[in-house]
Amino acid sequence: MVEHMKGCDAVVSAIGGKNGTFTPCTIYTATGAAIVKAMREAGVKRLIVCTAWATKDHAELPLLWRWIFRYTFIRNILRDMGEFEDYLALDCQDLNITVVRPGVLSNGPATGKQPETAIGKYSVGGAWWLGGMICRADVAAFMLDCLDKTDYDNKTVAII
Numbered sequence: 001m002v003e004h005m006k007g008c009d010a011v012v013s014a015i016g017g018k019n020g021t022f023t024p025c026t027i028y029t030a031t032g033a034a035i036v037k038a039m040r041e042a043g044v045k046r047l048i049v050c051t052a053w054a055t056k057d058h059a060e061l062p063l064l065w066r067w068i069f070r071y072t073f074i075r076n077i078l079r080d081m082g083e084f085e086d087y088l089a090l091d092c093q094d095l096n097i098t099v100v101r102p103g104v105l106s107n108g109p110a111t112g113k114q115p116e117t118a119i120g121k122y123s124v125g126g127a128w129w130l131g132g133m134i135c136r137a138d139v140a141a142f143m144l145d146c147l148d149k150t151d152y153d154n155k156t157v158a159i160i
Contacts, residue, residue, distance in 0.1 A: 032088070101122065
């Protein structure tokens with residue numbers, strides 16, 4: 001990866017893992033560490049990554065996220081994302097990192113709208129039981145917009 005990163009200004013990562021109650025997941029921690037190692041060797045200082053809502057249990061989470069999703073369908077992937085976020089916060093302070101936490105992802109077309117954001121939060125306010133949806137195309141557009149803005153430098157931001 002180092003050779004491909006040389007001369008780059010930033011790395012944008014939207015890696016996705018496999019959901020499953022009984023399926024182990026280490027894609028975020030394993031590939032995240034490899035990406036960071038390669039970035040450091042290549043001299044790249046900017047990283048924008050996508051994780052999800054609810055990477056940690058928090059009272060602000062919508063009901064289904066807090067009591068159902070976190071402990072069933074996507075528990076292993078959320079646990080791995082949370083460990084990856086911890087690694088970035090604790091061991092990567094030499095990098096300028098933005099962690100984007102989208103709500104429920106859909107496959108719909110891009111809306112072109114600016115998403116609602118919540119800096120430093122595990123979700124965005126809204127429906128108390130499920131929370132908001134956002135299409136993958138809008139998440140990608142938001143992440144790319146972060147390249148040209150400093151609003152979310154060294155921050156986590158939940159979006160819908």
